[in-house]
Amino acid sequence: MIPELGQIALLLALAVACIQGTLPLVGAARGRADWMALARPAAQTHFVLVAVAFICLTSAFVRNDFSVVYVATNSNSALPLAYRVAGVWGGHEGSLLLWLMMLSVWMLAVAQFSRYLPQAVLARILAVMGLVSVGFLLFMLTTSNPFDRLFPVPPDGNDLNPLLQDPGMVVHPPMLYMGYVGFSVAFAFAVAALIGGNLDATWARWTRPWTTAAWAFLTVGIMLGSMWAYYVLGWGGWWFWDPVENASFMPWLAGTALIHSLAVTEKRGAFKSWTVLLAIVAFSLSLLGTFLVRSGVLSSVHAFATDPRRGLFILAFLAVVIGGSLVLYAWRAPKVGLGSRFGLLSRETLLLANNVLFVVAMLSVLLGTLYPLLLDALGMGKISVGPPYFDTVFLPLMVPVVFLLGIGPLARWKNAELPDLAKRLRWAAVAAVVVALATGWIAGRITFGATLGFLMAFWIVAAVATDLWERVRPAGAMRTSVVARLRLLPRATVGMMLAHLGVAAFAFGVSMVRTYEIERDVKMAVGDSTELAGYVFNFGGMSEVVGPNYDAVQARVDVTRNGSPVVTMRPEKRIYRVQRNPMTEAAIDPGPTRDLYVSLGEPVDEGRAWIVRVYFKPFVDWIWGGCLLMALGGALAASDRRYRAKQRQEREAGSTAGATA
Amino acid sequence: MKSLRFIVPLALFGILVFFLWRGLRLDPHEVPSPLIDKPAPRFALARLDDAGAKIGRDDMLGKVWLLNVWASWCVACREEHATLLAFAQTRAVPIIGLNYKDTRADGLAWLNQFGNPYTASAFDANGRVGIDFGVYGVPETFVIDKQGVIRFKQIGPLTPEAIETRIQPLLRKLNG
Numbered sequence: 094m095i096p097e098l099g100q101i102a103l104l105l106a107l108a109v110a111c112i113q114g115t116l117p118l119v120g121a122a123r124g125r126a127d128w129m130a131l132a133r134p135a136a137q138t139h140f141v142l143v144a145v146a147f148i149c150l151t152s153a154f155v156r157n158d159f160s161v162v163y164v165a166t167n168s169n170s171a172l173p174l175a176y177r178v179a180g181v182w183g184g185h186e187g188s189l190l191l192w193l194m195m196l197s198v199w200m201l202a203v204a205q206f207s208r209y210l211p212q213a214v215l216a217r218i219l220a221v222m223g224l225v226s227v228g229f230l231l232f233m234l235t236t237s238n239p240f241d242r243l244f245p246v247p248p249d250g251n252d253l254n255p256l257l258q259d260p261g262m263v264v265h266p267p268m269l270y271m272g273y274v275g276f277s278v279a280f281a282f283a284v285a286a287l288i289g290g291n292l293d294a295t296w297a298r299w300t301r302p303w304t305t306a307a308w309a310f311l312t313v314g315i316m317l318g319s320m321w322a323y324y325v326l327g328w329g330g331w332w333f334w335d336p337v338e339n340a341s342f343m344p345w346l347a348g349t350a351l352i353h354s355l356a357v358t359e360k361r362g363a364f365k366s367w368t369v370l371l372a373i374v375a376f377s378l379s380l381l382g383t384f385l386v387r388s389g390v391l392s393s394v395h396a397f398a399t400d401p402r403r404g405l406f407i408l409a410f411l412a413v414v415i416g417g418s419l420v421l422y423a424w425r426a427p428k429v430g431l432g433s434r435f436g437l438l439s440r441e442t443l444l445l446a447n448n449v450l451f452v453v454a455m456l457s458v459l460l461g462t463l464y465p466l467l468l469d470a471l472g473m474g475k476i477s478v479g480p481p482y483f484d485t486v487f488l489p490l491m492v493p494v495v496f497l498l499g500i501g502p503l504a505r506w507k508n509a510e511l512p513d514l515a516k517r518l519r520w521a522a523v524a525a526v527v528v529a530l531a532t533g534w535i536a537g538r539i540t541f542g543a544t545l546g547f548l549m550a551f552w553i554v555a556a557v558a559t560d561l562w563e564r565v566r567p568a569g570a571m572r573t574s575v576v577a578r579l580r581l582l583p584r585a586t587v588g589m590m591l592a593h594l595g596v597a598a599f600a601f602g603v604s605m606v607r608t609y610e611i612e613r614d615v616k617m618a619v620g621d622s623t624e625l626a627g628y629v630f631n632f633g634g635m636s637e638v639v640g641p642n643y644d645a646v647q648a649r650v651d652v653t654r655n656g657s658p659v660v661t662m663r664p665e666k667r668i669y670r671v672q673r674n675p676m677t678e679a680a681i682d683p684g685p686t687r688d689l690y691v692s693l694g695e696p697v698d699e700g701r702a703w704i705v706r707v708y709f710k711p712f713v714d715w716i717w718g719g720c721l722l723m724a725l726g727g728a729l730a731a732s733d734r735r736y737r738a739k740q741r742q743e744r745e746a747g748s749t750a751g752a753t754a
Numbered sequence: 755m756k757s758l759r760f761i762v763p764l765a766l767f768g769i770l771v772f773f774l775w776r777g778l779r780l781d782p783h784e785v786p787s788p789l790i791d792k793p794a795p796r797f798a799l800a801r802l803d804d805a806g807a808k809i810g811r812d813d814m815l816g817k818v819w820l821l822n823v824w825a826s827w828c829v830a831c832r833e834e835h836a837t838l839l840a841f842a843q844t845r846a847v848p849i850i851g852l853n854y855k856d857t858r859a860d861g862l863a864w865l866n867q868f869g870n871p872y873t874a875s876a877f878d879a880n881g882r883v884g885i886d887f888g889v890y891g892v893p894e895t896f897v898i899d900k901q902g903v904i905r906f907k908q909i910g911p912l913t914p915e916a917i918e919t920r921i922q923p924l925l926r927k928l929n930g
Binding site for chain 2: 333366374377411412419426479614692694704
C-alpha cells in the first residue's frame with residue numbers, strides 16, 4: 094500500500110507542478126493577481142506531496158519491502174538501518190527523488206522567505222522552478238519510477254553497493270544535491286528577470302543570499318565526496334578528476350564566478366548581462382552533470398544504470414531548459430545595458446579577471462571531461478584524459494586567481510591606483526615570501542611546487558590581515574577602539590574573509606601533502622615494526638571480525654612515538670556477503686598536523702605475513718578544513734542582516750507602491 | 755551587430771547538445787569495429803616489475819591471451835579488480851596487463867595492495883602502446899588469438915556477466 098501512496102503523491106505533485114509552472118506565469122504577463130497568487134500555495138503543496146513520496150520510499154527501505162524493485166536492488170535485510178536510509182539515494186531512481194526533494198525544499202524556502210518580492214517577480218520565479226520540477230517528475234514517472242513493484246517478491250535484496258556503505262555517503266548526496274539544485278533558485282531569478290525585463294541592482298541583491306547559500310552547500314557536498322574517496326577508495330587520494338567529480342566541480346566553479354559577479358552587479362550595476370548568463374550556466378552545469386552521470390555516456394565508477402531512453406530524455410530536457418533560457422537570453426539581454434563605467438584598474442576589473450579565470454577553468458574541466466566523447470563522436474579515434482591533463486591545465490589558472498584574491502578586496506570600486514595598492518600590500522607580499530620559505534625550511538625541503546603553494550596560502554593570509562587591519566584601524570576623528578570596530582564589520586565582509594582564509598588553508602594542506610607525504614609498503618608478520626616520520630608501527634597480528642553484513646579480517650597496528658603509545662589502528666579487509674566484493678577499510682588516525690593512514694594489502698607467505706601500506710600525511714585535513722571555512726564564510730555572508738533589513742524596507746515600500754497602484 | 759554576441763552562448767550550447775546526442779548513440783562499452791579481426795599492434799615494452807625484461811605481442815604468439823589495460827589512478831580499475839582476480843584463478847588463459855600512463859612505483863604498490871591477477875604487466879609510461887590499441891577509457895580488455903589477431907574488446911570494467919557470456923565462450927572457441 095505505502096509504495097502506491099508514494100506513487101500517487103508523485104502523480105499529484107506533477108499535476109500541482111503543471112499548475113505552478115503555467116498559471117502564475119500567464120498571470121504575471123496579463124497582470125492577473127489571482128493567478129499569480131497561486132504560486133505560493135502551489136509550491137507549498139508541491140513540497141508536501143514530494144515529501145510524502147520521499148517518506149514512502151524511505152519507509153519501504155526501513156521495512157525491507159523487497160516487493161519494490163528499487164529496494165530489492167539496493168538494500169538487504171542485513172544492511173544496518175543508517176545505510177538502509179541512505180540506500181534511498183544509493184541508486185538511480187532514488188537519486189532523482191532526492192533531487193526532486195531538494196528542489197521542493199528550495200521552492201518552499203523561496204515561497205516562505207520572499208514575501209517581500211513584488212508579486213509578479215515571485216510568481217515568475219516559482220513558475221520557472223515549477224517547470225523544472227515538471228521535467229524531473231516526467232523523467233521519473235516515465236523512465237525511472239522508484240515505486241515499481243516486483244513479482245514474485247524476492248526473499249532478500251541485492252544489497253547496497255559496498256563502496257557506498259560509509260558514513261560519508263549518508264550525508265554527501267543530500268549536501269551535494271542541496272548545492273546543485275540550489276542554483277536553480279539563481280537560475281529562476283535570472284529567467285524571471287529576463288522575462289520581466291527588470292534586471293537591476295535590486296535583482297542582484299535578491300539573488301545574492303540564495304546563490305551564496307547554494308554555493309556553501311555545494312562546497313560542503315564536494316568536500317564530503319572528497320573525504321569519502323579518501324576514506325573508502327583506500328589509497329589515500331582525495332581527488333581523482335573522475336567525470337562524476339568533475340560534474341560536481343564545474344557548477345562550483347561557475348557558481349564561484351557567479352557570487353563574485355553578483356557583488357559587482359549589486360554594488361555597481363555593472364556586468365548585468367554577464368551575471369545573468371553565469372546564473373544560467375551554473376544551473377545548466379548542474380543539469381549537465383545529472384545528464385553525464387545518469388545517461389552513461391561517460392565511463393566512470395559512479396555511472397550507474399545505462400538506459401538509452403533515460404539519456405535521451407535528459408538530453409531533451411537539457412535542450413528545452415538550457416536552450417530555452419539561452420534563447421530568452423539572446424532575445425532580452427541586449428536591452429539590459431552594460432551598467433556604469435569603471436577604470437582600467439579597479440575592483441570591477443579585478444573581479445572581471447577573477448570571473449574570466451574561473452570560467453576558463455570551468456571550460457577546461459568541461460573540455461577534459463567531454464573530450465573523449467567529442468573525438469569519438471567525430472570519428473577521430475578514442476583517447477583518454479586523466480589527471481595529467483587536469484593538473485597541467487588547472488593549476489596554472491589557479492595561481493593568478495589567488496594573486497588577485499589578495500588584491501581584490503583592497504582595491505577601490507570604479508578606480509584604483511596601482512602605486513597606492515602596491516604600497517598598502519608591500520608588507521603582505523614580503524611577509525608571504527619570508528614565511529613561505531621559512532615553512533619549507535622547517536619542513537626540511539624547499540621545492541618549487543611547495544614554495545609556490547605556501548606563497549599562495551600566506552599571500553592570502555597576509556592580504557586578508559592587511560584588509561582587516563585597514564578596516565578596524567583606529568583612524569581620524571573616529572577614535573573608536575579596534576574591538577568596537579571589529580564588531581561593526583558586516584557579516585558579509587567577515588564571511589568573505591573567512592572564505593578566502595579557507596582557500597589559504599586548502600592551498601596549504603594541498604602543498605603539504607603533495608610535497609611531504611611519506612608512504613611505505615612493507616611486508617609485516619606478527620611482531621614486525623616499521624618507522625615513518627618518527628612514528629613506529631608495530632604489527633600486532635590479525636583477527637577475524639563479523640560485521641552485520643560482511644566478514645572481515647582485521648589487523649592490529651600499535652603506533653608509538655619516542656616509546657610512548659600514540660594510537661592503536663585497526664585496518665580491515667572486508668568481504669560483503671551478498672555481492673562478494675572485497676573492500677579495503679583503511680584505518681586512519683586524524684590529527685590537526687598529520688594523518689596516519691594504514692591499509693591492508695594482500696596476505697603473503699601463506700598468510701603468515703601481510704603487505705601493509707603505511708602513510709604519513711601532513712596537514713591533509715586542512716584540505717577539507719579549508720573547504721569548511723569557505724562554506725562557513727558563504728553561510729555567514731548569506732545571512733548578512735543587510736539583506737533582511739533591505740527586504741523589510743522594500744516590503745514597506747512595496748506595500749505603499751502597491752497601494753498607489 | 756552588437757547584439758549578435760548574445761547569441762554566442764546559445765550557439766555553443768547547440769553544438770554541445772549535438773555532440774551529447776551523438777554520444778548517446780555511442781556506447782562507451784561497445785566494441786569499436788575497426789580493431790576487431792585486425793592484427794594487434796606490435797609492441798615490446800619493459801615489464802612493470804623488472805625494467806630489464808621485455809614483453810611484447812610476439813612473445814604471446816601461439817597462445818590465446820587477454821590484454822588488460824589498467825592504471826593505479828584509474829578508479830574503475832578497482833571496480834573490476836575483484837572480477838579479474840577471480841578470473842585469473844581459473845587459469846583459463848594468460849592475462850597480460852598494460853600499465854597505462856602510470857609510474858612504476860604507483861603501479862607496483864597498487865598490485866601489492868589489491869592483488870596481482872596478471873601473468874606479467876607491460877609498463878607503458880607514455881601511453882604510446884595504449885594509443886596504438888585505441889585505448890579510450892581505462893580499463894579496457896582485449897582478447898587476442900593464437901595468430902595475434904584481436905577478437906574481442908571490452909571498454910570499461912569487466913563484469914562477471916561479460917566474462918561468462920562473451921569472453922569464456924569465445925575462449926573455448928579459440929582454444930578449439
